[in-house]
Amino acid sequence: MVEAVLSPLSGTTTTADLEGIAAHQPTFVVSVLVGLVGTALYVPAFLGLLRRTAARSPRLSLVASVLVVASMLGFAGVRMGQAAELQAVREGLPTSQAAALVDHLSANPVGAVLLVMFLGGTVVGMLLLAAAVWRSGRFPRPAVVLLVLFPFVDLALAGHVGAVVSHLLLLVGLTWIAVRLLATERH
Secondary structure, eight states: OHHHHHOOOOSSOHHHHHHHHHHTHHHHHHHHHHHHHHHHHHHHHHHHHHHTTTTTOHHHHHHHHHHHHHHHHHHHHHHHHHHHHHHHHHTTOOHHHHHHHHHTGGGSHHHHHHHHHHHHHHHHHHHHHHHHHHHHTOSOHHHHHHHHHHHHHHHHSOHHHHHHHHHHHHHHHHHHHHHHHHHHHHO
């Protein structure tokens, strides 16, 4: 959420994003580093949540955990693309050339696999995570619905506003689940 709020990226075009990076390099760096920490923290958070659903849905929880971890690994690859964008700006590459390079990253075998890991892992992984959480019967159903909505809102609402709205849904859903988890595990 912090990354989405701080980010100078418009999310409209790669050219506009590169121009935003060029105009706000320190802010971009901070936003991406905050996002990288968040990406790393999602792994134990999701695995911890899935550990609490495994008793009721062991196979579903296992598959969901593999997919959400793959998603975060793919997202780390996206972060490397952001590092390349930053370096292209710092090296003074023409914006059109840098934008073409970034826009075509998913056309090569490495970029394509990372993209599938990220997008496929996010959409399918979050659906399976939500299904496991729902089946566990331990958590508020509306919070689970927010988890389901997250990837679809993120994909449907392009740009900065979409990132903020989708991550707000994820934040509210996960916080709601965490509060319930803490309350039930204390007793």
